[in-house]
Amino acid sequence: MDYAINNAGTTTVSKLLASFGVEPAGLKAVWVSYPCAIFVTPDHFDDELEVEQATLRTYDGESCMADALLTIIDELRRATECTCTFGHEGGYQMAAIMGDICSKKGKSGDLALMRDLAPVMASQAICGEGRALGRAVNQALDLFGDEIEAHITKKTCPAGACQTFRTFHILVSKCTGCGKCLKACDDDAIMGKPRFVHVVNQRKCTQCGACLKACPEGAVVTAGATKPKTPPKPIPVRRKK
Ligand code: SF4
Ligand code: SF4
Incomplete structure (x- = not known):
């Protein structure tokens, strides 16, 4: 300011x-x-x-x-x-x-x-x-x-402010496997299928933010230096409806 x-x-x-x-x-x-x-x-x-x-x-x-x-x-x-x-x-x-x-x-x-x-x-x-x-x-x-x-x-922005260093992640605890993020991603950077927790492929992700906007569950989050723990590939949804 x-x-x-x-x-x-x-x-x-x-x-x-x-x-x-x-x-x-x-x-x-x-x-x-x-x-x-x-x-x-x-x-x-x-x-x-x-x-x-x-x-x-x-x-x-x-x-x-x-x-x-x-x-x-x-x-x-x-x-x-x-x-x-x-x-x-x-x-x-x-x-x-x-x-x-x-x-x-x-x-x-x-x-x-x-x-x-x-x-x-x-x-x-x-x-x-x-x-x-x-x-x-x-x-x-x-x-x-x-x-x-x-x-x-470390290729990270400790303050979590630099857009290029921001990474996108999908939380196991919140994802319902609805697939809306996958449809929104133009870069083919999200892996998943119905009723499976979706996963962001960090190598393909361009940090566009479309998945964040598309997710109705607040399951997509961004991270700076500290990354949330996520599975390497889609796993069955754990969240109770
Ligand atoms: S931020 Fe953009 S490119 Fe990355 S996973 Fe989400 S929709 Fe795909
Ligand atoms: S991250 Fe959100 S939009 Fe993507 S499958 Fe999970 S609940 Fe649906």
Whole structure:
């Protein structure tokens, strides 16, 4: 959620949140946009900062910090017309790497490359936005490195927010074997027959969500890092009518 800050002067994130009527409980971080360009975690919500015109963006437990960083990188790149090597080319590299990470194409050396490039951008970019971009990447990797890395090494989004990492599953306890999900799936990614618990073939599933909408029993669920236990192939329905 974004909130516009106007002429706040010396303040704290706690005061800013209060002025917007936002409860800090449950937030995992806020981003105060350029020129501050800083992530603030709850343990620093009472630290003073100087801010005039900026945007305050909140992130809760369902926010993906990899996706958050990609958005910030894109915003800072769009905001500058700088063509210097570290600001322009560095920003392009950062956006390409984070774009890959957020679309399941992250590679093992990606974070190391970002860690090498970020401090150089933070000190060598000519424009303020380029330096801010380097600082933001540095800070995000320090604060949310594990969450971002899970997108690469575990191919999962711990917050369950990234669409490409979301998986679909059919719960044994709820499925009646009616077959509506199977009919709705255009990708032939559901196995089943009448009165058998249907099963999603994860290799074929394109995460379109049609089965979720089609199921009248709420048996289709999505999952992030923690997946429900489901059978490998259809089994007779267990649910009592
Ligand atoms: S999400 Fe789409 S592709 Fe995947 S099983 Fe459901 S209907 Fe099929
Ligand atoms: S998952 Fe839902 S729509 Fe699919 S067979 Fe089971 S009950 Fe029917």
